Amino acid sequence: MTEIQAMLSIKDxxxxxxxxxxxxxxxxxxxxxxxxxxxxxxxxGKSTLAFxxxxxPGYDVTGxxxxxxxxxxxxxxPEARAQRGLFLGFQYPVEIPxxxxxxxxxxxxxxxxxxxxxxxxDALEFLMLVREKMKIMQMDESFLSRGVNEGFSGGEKKRNxxxxxxxxxxSLAVLDEADSGxxxxxxxxxxxxxxxxxxxxxxxxLVTHYQRLLDYIKPDRVHVLACGKIIRSGGPxxxxxxxxxxxxxxxxxxx
Amino acid sequence: MSALPATMPTPRDExxxxxxxxxxxxxxxxxxxxxxxxxxxxxxxxxPKPLEGFERIVLIDGFVSSVSSxxxxxxxxxxxxxxxxxxxxxxxxxxxxxxxDTLRLAVARHQKRSVEVVVVSLGTSHPAIExxxxxxxxLSLIERHLPLSxxxxxxxxxxxxxxxxxxxxxxxxxxxxxxxAQHVETIELRLCEGSASKFxxxxxxxxxxxxxxxxxxxxxxxxxxxxxxxxxxxxxSHDAFVHVAHSAPSAKTLQxxxxxxxxxxxxxxxxxMRVDTNAPYAQCDQSLKCLLTGSEAEADVRPQxxxxxxxxxxxxxxxxxxxxxxxxxYLLSRGIPEESASSLLKWAFVSDVLRxxxxxxxxxxxxxxxxxxxxxxxxxxxxx
Numbered sequence: 068m069t070e071i072q073a074m075l076s077i078k079d080x081x082x083x084x085x086x087x088x089x090x091x092x093x094x095x096x097x098x099x100x101x102x103x104x105x106x107x108x109x110x111x112g113k114s115t116l117a118f119x120x121x122x123x124p125g126y127d128v129t130g131x132x133x134x135x136x137x138x139x140x141x142x143x144x145p146e147a148r149a150q151r152g153l154f155l156g157f158q159y160p161v162e163i164p165x166x167x168x169x170x171x172x173x174x175x176x177x178x179x180x181x182x183x184x185x186x187x188x189d190a191l192e193f194l195m196l197v198r199e200k201m202k203i204m205q206m207d208e209s210f211l212s213r214g215v216n217e218g219f220s221g222g223e224k225k226r227n228x229x230x231x232x233x234x235x236x237x238s239l240a241v242l243d244e245a246d247s248g249x250x251x252x253x254x255x256x257x258x259x260x261x262x263x264x265x266x267x268x269x270x271x272x273l274v275t276h277y278q279r280l281l282d283y284i285k286p287d288r289v290h291v292l293a294c295g296k297i298i299r300s301g302g303p304x305x306x307x308x309x310x311x312x313x314x315x316x317x318x319x320x321x322x
Numbered sequence: 323m324s325a326l327p328a329t330m331p332t333p334r335d336e337x338x339x340x341x342x343x344x345x346x347x348x349x350x351x352x353x354x355x356x357x358x359x360x361x362x363x364x365x366x367x368x369x370p371k372p373l374e375g376f377e378r379i380v381l382i383d384g385f386v387s388s389v390s391s392x393x394x395x396x397x398x399x400x401x402x403x404x405x406x407x408x409x410x411x412x413x414x415x416x417x418x419x420x421x422x423d424t425l426r427l428a429v430a431r432h433q434k435r436s437v438e439v440v441v442v443s444l445g446t447s448h449p450a451i452e453x454x455x456x457x458x459x460x461l462s463l464i465e466r467h468l469p470l471s472x473x474x475x476x477x478x479x480x481x482x483x484x485x486x487x488x489x490x491x492x493x494x495x496x497x498x499x500x501x502x503a504q505h506v507e508t509i510e511l512r513l514c515e516g517s518a519s520k521f522x523x524x525x526x527x528x529x530x531x532x533x534x535x536x537x538x539x540x541x542x543x544x545x546x547x548x549x550x551x552x553x554x555x556x557x558x559s560h561d562a563f564v565h566v567a568h569s570a571p572s573a574k575t576l577q578x579x580x581x582x583x584x585x586x587x588x589x590x591x592x593x594x595m596r597v598d599t600n601a602p603y604a605q606c607d608q609s610l611k612c613l614l615t616g617s618e619a620e621a622d623v624r625p626q627x628x629x630x631x632x633x634x635x636x637x638x639x640x641x642x643x644x645x646x647x648x649x650x651x652y653l654l655s656r657g658i659p660e661e662s663a664s665s666l667l668k669w670a671f672v673s674d675v676l677r678x679x680x681x682x683x684x685x686x687x688x689x690x691x692x693x694x695x696x697x698x699x700x701x702x703x704x705x706x
Contacts, residue, residue, distance in 0.1 A: 121655050124647065149657035161652040165670030165677070171656060178657035214670070215652075231656065 074099045074136060074270050075120075075239055081130035081295075082112075082119045089115040091295030092131070097239070100267040104281055104306060105274045107292035108314045113274045114158060116292065117243040121155035122148050136238065149175070150182035152238035154231075156245050158274075160224040163215035168227070171215050172197060172234050179235060200233040203263050205256050221248040229260035240264060241272045246280040258283030278310035291317055326416060331409035338409060340590035340622050342530040342559035349476045349504040353420045354383045354447045362387050365442055365470060373464065373683050376438040379425060384447035386423045404510055404536045404567070413534065414508040417480040421448040429459035429489075436462045443467070443475040443503065451481045455489035455517075462492045464684050469500035469527055479507040487541065488516040494684045495521075496691050499528035501556075508534045515541025515570070522679055524672075524688050525552040525560050526695050533562040539573035539601070548577045549675040553668075553695050554587030554619070565594045568601040575605070580675045581612040582668050583619035590622040597629045597636075604631070608638035613671050615645060615664070662697075669696045 075097040082090035089112045097103050107113050119126045120133065122145035133140040140148060149155075163171075177187045188196075201208065204226045216224050225245060232240050245257055261271060261284050273284060281289070281303065289305040290297045293314065298321040299305065309317075330347065331338035357365075365382055372378040380387045405411045429435045433456075441449055455461050465481075477499070485491045491511075499505045505528045513519055525531055537546055552560040566575045581589035589612055597604045606629075612621035625638040645667050653663035672692065679685040 123651055123655075144660070145651065145654040146657050146659055146663075149655055155655050157652070157655075161646075161648050163649050163652065163667070163670055165673035166653075166666050171653070171658075174658055174662070175656035178659065182657075235656075 073097060073134075075272075076134040077131070078133075079131040080116075080119065080133060081128065082115055083127050083129055084115060084125060088129075089295055090119065093292070093296045095290065095297060097270045097272060099238075099270055101287045102265065102271045102273065102284060104286040104289045105272060105292050106276065106289060106306060106309055108318075111293045112295045113292055114243050117155055117241045117272075117274055120148075120241055121145055121153065146178070150179050152179065154235055154237035154240045156228040156232060156240065156242035158244040158247060160216050160228050162217050162219070164217045166215050167211075168213055168215050169197070169211040172231060175231065175235055197234060200230055203233060204230045204260050206230060222250065222253040225249060225257055226253070226260070229257050233260055233263060236264070236269075238268065239270050239272070241274070243274045244276065245273065246275055246277065254280065255283060278306045281306045293318055293321060326412065326419070328408045328411040328415050330412055335407065335409040337407065337534070337563045337592065340588070340592070341532045341561040342588070345504060345530040345559065346506065346532065349506075350446065351416055351420065351448075351476060351478055352446045354385070354422050355445065356385055356422065357382050357387070357444060361444070368470065369440060369468070373438050373687065375683070376436045376462075376464065378438045378440065380440045380442065381423075381425060381449050382442045383444055384422045384449040386425050404512070404538050405508070405534070410508075410534055410536075410563075413478050413506045414480055417448045417450060417478050417508070420478070421450045421480070424450040424452055426452050426454075427461070427463070428454045429456060429461045431456040432458040434460040437464075439463065439465045441465060441467045441477075441479070442470050443477045443499070444471045444473070446476045447478070449477065449479045451479075453481070453483035453491075455484065455486045455491055457487045458489060459486060460490045462681060462684070463494070464687065465493065465495045466687065467497050467499055469498055469503070471500050472502070473500070474502040474504065474529070475500060476504045477506070479505075481507070481509045483510070484512045485514060485517040485519050485544075487514045489514070491517070491519040492681065493519070493521050494679065494681070494688065495523040496688055497523060497525045497528070497531065498691050498694075499531065501527060501529065503528045505531040507532070509536070511535075511537040511546070513537065513539050513541065513544040513546060513573070515543060517541065517544045519545070520547045520678070520680070521549065522675070522684075522688070523550040524676075524691060525550070526691065528558060528560070530559045531561070533564070535562070535564040536567070537565070537575075538567045539570050539575070542570040543572045544570070545574040546576070547678065548575070548593075549678050550578070550591070551580045551672045551675045552589050552591070553582045553584070553672070554589040555584045555695065557586050559588045561588075561590045563592045563594070565596070566606075568595070568597040568604045568606070570601055572603040573601060573605075575607070577608045577610075578675050578678070579610040579623065580672050581621060581623070582671065583612060583614050583616060583621045585616040586618040587616060588620040592624040592626065594626040595628065597627075597631055597634050599630045602631045602633035604634045604636075606634065606636040606638075608640075610640040611671070612642045613645065613668065614642060615668065665696045672696070
């Protein structure tokens with residue numbers, strides 16, 4: 068794999084949150100068609116990586132570069148990143164009472180279509196698309212008319228994140244702990260949703276604590292993030308090894 | 323004209339602390355002049371379609387101009403003001419002296435009416451609406467102010483309503499004044515035993531607006547919901563003082579206010595509730611919130627509970643804050659442009675109040691009025 072082919076190329080990324088240095092020289096290459104898992108102990112910077120890529124205010128990049136589909140990602144506003152096909156699945160999806168779920172889906176889809184020079188989605192076509200994706204996520208249609216994540220259980224919020232992802236069909240999905248707080252049935256549904264997105268022209272970055280998600284979504288590469296940088300990369304076997312041995316041995320090696 | 327028995331409020335009057343008194347002092351409260359027939363015809367032709375199922379009444383500069391069906395005879399005489407302080411009565415008494423017509427709406431025993439009152443102000447006006455609901459009567463009243471004049475209009479409006487025993491009253495007001503308008507209003511509600519009243523108000527536009535309202539639970543088991551929203555932009559000033567008196571047992575009041583102060587505007591709301599010694603088992607809930615979206619904007623919300631009896635359930639909360647950065651980022655991360663995202667969140671904030679509207683026709687009217695100041699609001703609600 069050459070760097071030119073990589074859909075996402077992160078080099079020596081340094082991010083501070085407030086006065087705290089969190090990412091400290093992180094480098095990562097993700098190519099189209101690949102699924103990468105980022106694992107690591109609490110506080111290692113996994114969520115910071117996800118938020119930095121999505122452009123969350125307060126996550127200040129102090130060094131390094133991020134290239135996404137040949138563009139300088141860091142120079143784009145958060146909405147422009149999303150419009151170009153970057154999707155962030157939140158660990159804690161936000162409730163927005165008063166803003167209708169279906170409206171958000173449609174507005175987000177149209178914003179991405181506008182960026183690609185396409186007309187607004189036809190109402191009937193949109194409804195059929197949403198229904199099809201809801202079936203995958205085993206969601207009831209009544210969710211559509213409710214406020215965004217309003218009164219949803221933790222599992223419903225996670226399903227809703229994946230539903231949004233399936234409707235938007237992003238080129239790069241960064242999913243921050245898509246499995247946290249899910250029972251085993253909900254985990255399978257979420258994993259099915261993520262697998263439904265896999266395609267040769269798309270990439271997925273999964274941020275997770277546990278091997279169990281990777282039983283259902285097979286990653287091409289597994290990385291260990293600790294102390295703000297990738298300290299080990301490997302294949303799916305690395306996740307199993309981490310499950311068995313924990314992170315300490317790697318931290319000692321890295322030190 | 324002889325001196326008024328009440329005196330113009332000053333900043334020292336507690337209830338008027340946040341009102342734009344300098345602006346009000348400059349307003350010229352003159353007797354209104356009957357609009358010429360051609361003006362009435364021109365305005366009538368320009369009015370939006372009447373609401374289905376509602377009788378329409380049009381007030382132009384305080385004169386009753388057209389009535390689609392004849393209102394029933396009014397049954398009460400000379401309402402007595404429940405405003406105690408001199409300053410609070412000032413604009414009410416000014417209205418009584420200078421008003422032209424008084425629109426009287428009555429609903430007979432166990433009868434139902436749905437009425438739409440369209441208020442148009444072209445110069446100076448003192449509209450007066452007096453409402454009486456007999457026992458078991460139901461009235462759904464929508465009062466819509468249309469900003470048809472670009473001039474600096476002055477309006478001093480009075481609404482007085484008696485909600486009879488077990489009567490149901492829903493008053494929905496869209497106070498959308500023209501940008502240079504000066505808008506003052508005094509509202510009084512008397513709530514009889516077992517009556518249920520719902521009040522909604524959306525205030526937008528107007529250089530300055532001031533609402534002074536008094537509601538009294540005169541009968542036991544009466545209930546009042548007071549939901550209001552005000553959106554300030556530019557240098558507008560929107561101020562409201564709402565006093566609710568519990569004077570009989572087991573009455574309920576729910577009061578909600580949502581204000582948004584953008585640019586250099588000032589939005590304020592004081593909700594004062596008093597539970598008298600002879601009004602035990604009252605329930606009083608207040609939720610007053612303001613959103614500051616302008617760097618030079620100002621917002622003041624004051625919940626005030628004065629409870630003189632022990633058996634009361636009461637809650638109150640007041641907040642002034644900015645747009646939630648987590649919500650904003652969530653929308654941005656979905657590709658929604660920042661301006662639309664802010665507008666959606668403001669809509670979401672105000673919809674907290676509007677979701678209480680039970681009549682879909684009225685809700686649609688109010689939502690479409692909001693669309694002017696918060697583009698995308700209607701779509702966000704309906705998902706269309």
